[in-house]
Amino acid sequence: MPELPEVEIVRRGLEPFLVDKKFKHVELRRPDLRFPFPEHFTERLQGKKVVSLGRRAKYLLARLSNREVLVMHLGMSGRFTVATPQGRGGMIGEFTHDTGRDPAHDHVVFRMESGTTITYNDPRRFGFMLLIPEDELETHPLFSGLGVEPLGNELTAEYLAAKARGRRADLKAFLMDQRIVAGLGNIYVCEALFRARLSPMRPASSLANGAGRPTGRAERLVQAIRSVLWDAIEAGGSTLRDYRQADGSIGAFQHTFSVYGREGKPCAMPGCRGIVRRVVQAGRSTFYCGNCQR
């Protein structure tokens, strides 16, 4: 599930229940996810207050009152559910992408002093949690090599061209590489390449000319990446299928993929008569229109 937009949506959903709140009790139901939990994980969290909840790439970063950072990655199937006791009826508010989750995969339960319970569920267990001192975050191996944030000022055509120069990898693989642009995944790479009308099989080096300057393709790609991520975040607000706000309102849900998962369907580009095709690159499905993506 989670690429940058989804992680950002999860961050926004968790923020009011975590920031300025203290961990009262943390329950681990297994010793590891993708990696073992840090030593004394529960003890190191209990009694600490969350100062802020941020995001870098696909990582959630909960800064704690003791200057440690709780780093959380959702992997492929990680999800959080928030349960809040409300009013006399004990009404439950839920923030989740999946009501039908199997409690057998509830691996971590955070009980906050506020009374909120936040449960981490992850069937495939590709997610993980770490505790890293705040001042070691930037130099930590997981973070030191990360590329630029696509929604920040650092993603420019010049940046992409400089990174792409001489690269023989496919454009698809280049964009999936977190060391280039941090936070893109299979869906949004496919969608961004569609918006930029660029073939996933084109060599990454074609984003730069002989002098290492960005081509028009690089300019288009930057705009496409930004727009698809912003649109996804905006629409993501409506993916909170089971989110009920205090007033009881429910978000609508909408999928607006142009190519992802649309093999065999007509291309969405106005005027294009192409059909969406699926190929496998580096073991991952790529969806694209061979007619208008060149």
Next chain:
DNA sequence: AAGAACTCCTGTTGGC
């Protein structure tokens, strides 16, 4: 050093 293959794990889907 870059790039591709392999790996972790469980659940769902589509074809026979």
Next chain:
DNA sequence: TGCCAACAGGAGTTCT
């Protein structure tokens, strides 16, 4: 209907 292979929104590790 049941069975089995393919596949799933990720990314570190290991190999060439």
